[in-house]
Amino acid sequence: MPTDVVLPPRPDRAPERARTASERHRADLYDAYAALLSPASAYPAGRYRSTSEIADGLKRLRRLILTEGIPDVPGRPPLRPRIWKLMLKVDHLHAEDYLRYVASGPSSVSTKIKNDTFRTLATDTQFKGRVKEDMLIRLLEAFVWKNHGSERDGLPFTYVQGMNVLSAPFLYTMPSQLEAFACFSNFIERACPLYVQPTLVGVHRGLKLLDRCLKIVDAELYDYLRSKNLTAELYAFPSVLTLCACTPPLDEVLQLWDFLLAFGAHLNVLCVIAQLILIKEELMESPSPMKLLRTFPPLQARPVISITLALAKDIPEDVYAELIAHPVA
Template identity: 70%
Template sequence: MSESTAAATAHSFDKILNQTRVGSKSRSSGEVDDPTKKLRRLILVEGIPSSVDPTLRPRIWKILLRVSDLPAETFIEYVARGPCEVREKIRNDTFRTLATDRGFKERVREDMLVRLLDAFVWRNHDKQESQQLGFTYVQGMNVLAAPFLYTMPSELEAFFCFSKFIEESCPLYVQPTLEGVHRGLKLLDRCLKIVDPELFAHLRSKNLSAEIYAFPSVLTLCACTPPLNQVLQLWDFLLAFGVHLNVLCVIAQLLLMRDDVMKSSSPMRLLRTFPDLDAVPVIGIAVTLVRDLPAELSSLLCCSRPVVKIL
């Protein structure tokens, strides 16, 4: 994208954002949804030009997650409680979060991750009697928190966006049994068998199911695959259209390395570490794949915001 095109796109985003007031009492839900649909379409067609305006992504993520209330006193109260009951488990993971990404390490300190995750556990400790699903810290949550701390201007905004994301977008992914992750992996196998039966058969001939080679990618919504700037671009798409589309994004990565996988007698050597993420072709393939799936499967992936309808 040229500099002039990026600037024009940033202006288009800004215009839509000015129309979208999630927390405004003067706007009906229908009035809010219309500009939000425009926002999703622009994300899909143009991508967010965050290099031109670094404020765009955090503003857009808050709208997509419907986060408007940011009570600082609530977050401060959670932090003031100190270590939660699973602090040791949190610390076992936080030090290695995106450990090879210098830009992330320069912007997000380990104590920020620990604080956010402690506060999240305290938040749900207080809410456990009033909600169907309980939440505590589970492995992988540190990686899911990382993009929010990197993207948001403050820990306060990162905390409330992360909490809304976990509790509403992917609650089953972070249950102690990781039920949502295992469902996603089974769905990945079902989808791959339909969109590329030859590749599916080759992997199965080597006793490779998605549970074996795709677990980290499904668990972290591809945040485990560098570089971070591409992860953020992929998450723009997932937050706009539904995190379960990540299943197709993982398949897209498989298809991009298909020739090498098909030639390999030991494909797990290739699949142990996916190639660096390239968000644009991955999203493009995922959008194409969702059109090729039976309605039953595409409805499971797209939730209430089908990408096909946007197009």
């Protein structure tokens, strides 16, 4: 287990009578997460966890994320950065490399980057208060230099449309730009490399799969949208491209990303369908449903996750296999 996910000792608890049942639940839940993230206290000196113990710990952590979400307890170190790093297998930070990339200055796609960064989550004042445009530019330029002149598994990486939005949750969540860069790089290169190829091949595969899956899980809604000549390419491109990070509010996006980082970016396709199902009645009653779909309603992470899990059970195995593979192969 990487040392950078070890939490500091827990502060003394407030008297039990001074806390509500909800506060006690969050504190107890925090302790459950902390125990999984800080195995050192559970094992004697020199004793390392076995592969099966690590796998069991990750299963328990994923189950907690699914059922409880990640608790935010005032006065305690935030858990989300540590959990995201764990899920993305960020166990080493290479500060010298990052500083070298930053020192390389503007890349050949610098203009393209700056054309996008100024409008990243532009209406979210909380995001704008924490993440400045120069931070986005620095991270994205560094990513371009990191991959300049090289390929990973036969795939080239540079800046493409949507990467500014995909980088935003990492810069907002992580304590440092170095950690945000490490998480962003691993996420792009391992979780959804086909989403950021020049042709956005993974995104277009995801949109086709969205149509196929919608037809399977809700043929009535699919047929109605098709009767209006609406396909996923027309209404769901931003949501698939950005893994729903384009739909506010940001705190709900972060909860949805907890789920996606724990269980797989491929599930975002079903998350978009879940958002359609939440507004199915309005869509079916509208003579022009595209007016509703131009701007999706505010994201509701927990209902979306719940519906997504139910939808996944209805997808045939062969289609689900395509769903798993579409961002990466």
